[in-house]
Amino acid sequence: MSKIDGGPPDYKKLLPPIITENYGQWKYHEIPRAGVLKHVSEKGDTLYSVRVGSPRLVSIDYIRDICALADSYCDGYLRFTSRNNVEFLVSDEGKVEPLIKELEAKGYPIGGVGNALSNIVHTQGWVHCHTPATDASGIVKAVMDDLYEYFGRTDLPAKLKVAMACCLNMCGAVHCSDVAILGVHRTPPRVDHEKIRKGTEIPTLVAACPTGAIRPDPKNKSVVVNEERCMYCGNCYTMSPAMEILDAKNDGIAILVGGKVSNARTAPSFSRLVIPFLPNNPPRWPEVTAAVRHIVETWLNNARKGERVGEWIERIGWERFFSLTEIPFTDKHIDDFIFSRETFRTTAAFKY
Amino acid sequence: MPDKKTPKLDELEHGPWPSFVTEIKKAAVRNESAKDLLNLLERSYDDKRGHWKHGGIVGVRGYGGGVIGRYTDLPEEYPHVAEFHTMRVNAPSAWFYKTETLRTLCDIWEKHGSGLTNVHGSTGDLIFLGMKTEELQTTYDELSDAGFDLGGSGSCLRSPSCCVGPARCESACYDTLDVCYDLTSSYQDELHRPMWPYKFKFKMSGCANDCVAAIARADCSIIGTWRDSIRIDQDQVKAYAESGLDIQGMVCDKCPTRALKYDHEKKELHVIAEDCSRCMHCINVMPKAVRPGKEKGATILLGGKSTIVQSAFLSWVIVPFMKMEPPYTELKEMVAKIWDWWDENGKTRERLGELIYRMGMTKFLREVGLPPVPQMVFRPRANPYVFWPQDEIVK
DSSP: OOOOSOOSOOGGGGSOHHHHHHTTOEEEEEEEETTEEEEEETTOOEEEEEEEOOOSEEEHHHHHHHHHHHHHHSTTEEEEOTTSOEEEEEOOGGGHHHHHHHHHHHTOOBOOOSEEEOOOBOOOGGGTOSSOSSOSHHHHHHHHHHTGGGTTOSEEEEEEOEEEESSTTOOSSGGGSSEEEEEEOOSOOEEOHHHHHHHOOHHHHHHTOTTOOEEEEGGGTEEEEOTTTOOOOOHHHHHOTTEEOOOTTTOEEEEEEOOBOOOSSSOOBOOEEEEEEEEOOTTTOHHHHHHHHHHHHHHHHHOOTTOOHHHHHHHHOHHHHHHHHTOOOOGGGSOOSTTGGGGSOOSSOOOO | OOOOOOHHHHHTTOSSSOOHHHHHHHHHTTOHHHHHHHHHHHHHHHHTSOOBOSOOOOOOTTOSOSEEOOOBSOTTTSGGGSSOEEEEEOOOGGGEEEHHHHHHHHHHHHHHSOSEEESOOTTSOEEEEEEOGGGHHHHHHHHHHTTOOBOOOSSSBOOOEEOOGGGTOTTOOSOHHHHHHHHHHHTHHHHHSOOSSSOBOEEEESSTTOTTOHHHHOSEEEEEEESSOOEEOHHHHHHHHHTTOOHIIIIITTOTTOOEEEETTTTEEEEOGGGOOOOSHHHHHOTTTEEOOSSEEEEEEEOOBOSTTTOOBOOEEEEEEEOOOTTOHHHHHHHHHHHHHHHHHOOTTOOHHHHHHHHOHHHHHHHHTOOOOGGGOSSOOSSOOOOOOGGGSOO
8 A cells, every 4th residue: 555644745855956055045036027036145146036827727738848948947946836827946047038038939928026917816617616606717818818918017006916716615815816706696596305305414504504594494304595595605505416506697707806915014905896797708708807907907097106906995995996997886885794884984084 | 429619718729828728628639538628618618607516525545635526417428527536736835846746747647637737726736637536546656656645625634835935035034835844744644634623724924925825815824024123224225215216105104104214314214113013015115125023933823714604704813923943832732722622612614713703712712722912903892792701700
């Protein structure tokens, strides 16, 4: 039998020599051009990192190709970032420009460093998950094609982080991103009583509902859904295959904005709902790409230097955000879940 | 069966951003299940819905997690994705690789699976995307022989992940890579054999910029900080001023605690150290001139999670400052107490944050033996509904 509980490989054996030699001794960094970081150590060693955007869902051919590049320019070392970009770690300054030339010739996008749009953190969608309200990879490709120019720049007001999740489980970073794209349902689950009787643990299913819309129906050995209390989160379907909720006509996308995780200047914050619903329109999701571009451009044209999307909106006020973007404000924007009261305006200070 | 047409997905091969469709097609040249995945996805684009059956429980011997089982609901039409499981491979700290390491992984995956991957999953694992049940054990055996192990899934410790830390960042306040590797190695049992009310995630960021989003995406967020003063190099401040940086406007005026004073005459920057909340802004804008202090460690925060069930939570402060030195005994002793308490009190599928919220911070702090400090709250409670423990009142 094979070894178990071996754990991951020891990272110390996978670091390039320049990093081993300067570990914990880095002095400062610069951004010499879009997509490139230059780190200088206390002893004067210099490491260049060339950051390249990746679709995250990649073939082994892609991995072998970036390995060949890392062999040619980086002595066989590379890493991936927490936003699923690839970083080529170049210790020989003379190899930076030739690497960039070859990357450009191959069509690899260089960017995502500093005040730029970085890669979109995203999820499985229709490629592999059973609970999605939309696809992840397709929307990400459509949005990144549309916003491509901002990936290779460094002159945005601040960092721009876009995230995508295909259902309310929000795997990833949707709840804390500058702009977030979220798959949502709009119809209650369709209970298959036969399937419930076959193998659903009813108390766990009942407890899974955030609004208490599901109650046991002992006479039928099943459950009843109070449809007026259901807001279609789909968590009951996660718990039981008997609660089918996918609905091709009514599933779609919500857009949230203004979240961040960094502590710089202001505390980390959640993204807030600004567009409750856009249709699923594969393969290019034009309504989604247009909405995201419109929000990003309004931020670009109005934010002060150094302001993340959420910091800009908090300064001007959400009422100004809605008037500037001309996004219609509806009853769906007003929170009515358990922590809602804190979001109501308990001051007479506001703008018309 | 003749190759199906995929006009909708073909459209996503256009445009400048690298295309996942092109990637699936590359794998489909040699692999039937990658080809069927492409066709099934086209079908989903036509139908505007997913075509994966609910759930799926598969795995390897000795472990209770690490593999996500998946079956299509259209197995007759797409037989090569009738079974299409993913395997989570625990990635090295901060995702550093040698090319020979990645090639070994590719060779194993070419033999046993679809040839498709996610680099990486959001928790940090390398994802082998799509394999048959019969391939699981042999794939694991070969991975294990090559020095790899599975990551976590289910109600267990999930694979910890960390930022690039001291490997390549001047702001790192502790060794995030080492803490990540140490915790992962120490808690292999908790990672591979689910035994808890629900999932539990660790993330380590070397400073308050939080480059792995620990505060939002981990039940236990370990965020680097320092306890003394930021260090300012006045020569470098002058150099920034002379290069045209508006130090008053872009640095001092944006300081959240107004702890910075800029002397225009002398081109000098001064800090009122006790007012600084170590947000990282001045360091981010002037990395050559401002550095973290020397007395370094981490803030420990708990409770971060996504929406389901009670709303999303950001982690909140539980220990304002902890030294982070191997073998990390103080951290591990605290974590052990917290896990015991959660395991004892947590309901099925109740994240730690929701449990603390339901039971109350007061009870949590008393039962795990942590002292209450003002750094834990933005502001004290406004209501007077105070629970008094009976041992604190006059009898």
